[in-house]
Structure formats: structure tokens, C-alpha cells
Amino acid sequence: MPALLEHTNFTVADPHRTAAWMEALFGWKIRWQGDSLGGGLSIHVGTDAQYLALYTPRAPMDAKTNTYTQVGGLNHIAVVVDDIDATEAAVIAHGFKTGNHADYEPGRRFYFHDDDDIEYEVVQYD
Incomplete structure (x- = not known):
């Protein structure tokens, strides 16, 4: 059996706002939410089989860059x-x-x- 993608984790400014529009537009649900790495907050939103982990750090975030030219970018x-x-x-x-x-x-x-x-x-x- 090939591997299945279970989740991906990425940083957003407001995980509550992002999870809300994902629930509304994609029909997903919040699977879990709570404290996360370094005092941050994570919300897992998706289906029973796959989800996106929406993370926001406690400290302010750096400015955005062009991810298509940044190695490791989303x-x-x-x-x-x-x-x-x-x-x-x-x-x-x-x-x-x-x-x-x-x-x-x-x-x-x-x-x-x-x-x-x-x-x-x-x-x-x-």
C-alpha cells in the first residue's frame, strides 16, 4: 500500500478565521484545537482521514516572501x-x-x- 498524506502544518495569522472559512467553503470540521509549540495555537481542520494543521505563533510573524522562489516555501x-x-x-x-x-x-x-x-x-x- 502506498503512503497516504495525513496532514500538513503551516502558519497562518488567525487559525480561527482560516478554519471558519474552510469549514464553510469545503465542508470540513475542526478535529482538534489547542496550545502548540512555543506558546502558539494550532487548529486541525479537515475530514476524518486528512486535515490541515493551522498554526500561529505567540510572537509576531515575519513578512511574507515569494514562496515560489524560496526553497522550502509553500x-x-x-x-x-x-x-x-x-x-x-x-x-x-x-x-x-x-x-x-x-x-x-x-x-x-x-x-x-x-x-x-x-x-x-x-x-x-x-
Whole structure:
């Protein structure tokens, strides 16, 4: 059996805000939340099988850099949905701007950036 991705952990400014829009737009749930490394806070949001660990440190964060040119940078996070049109409408209604639409084999996609300027790819496979 190949390995399965269980979670990824990344830093956000406000894990409560990020978890809330992920619950609303992706239908996910908060699996756990609590104190974390160095006095920070983590919220695990996702499904029973996979999740994203949203972390914020106690101390202020450094300015953002272009992750596509930074070794070890987070470039984007992709999610698969059953109805890309309904998901895009919900993303736009939430106030995020969508772009970079493409039809490709074997599906369709678009991208958006959240309040922390993290890029998300939304994919629907045929």
C-alpha cells in the first residue's frame, strides 16, 4: 500500500478565521484545537482521514516572501471538489477573488488566495 498524506502544518495569522472559512467553503470540521509549540495555537481542520494543521505563533510573524522562489516555501494547497462551479460561487461570495481557470486532462481547476495570501487550487476531476 502506498503512503497516504495525513496532514500538513503551516502558519497562518488567525487559525480561527482560516478554519471558519474552510469549514464553510469545503465542508470540513475542526478535529482538534489547542496550545502548540512555543506558546502558539494550532487548529486541525479537515475530514476524518486528512486535515490541515493551522498554526500561529505567540510572537509576531515575519513578512511574507515569494514562496515560489524560496526553497522550502509553500506554493499552494489543492483540494478536490465534486462541484467546482458551486465551490467557486461560494469562494467568491466569501470575498476571495478567483483566477487562473483551466480545463485540462482530466478535469477543471481555479485558484484563489486567502487572507494570508496563501494560494489554493480547487480541482474537479471528470
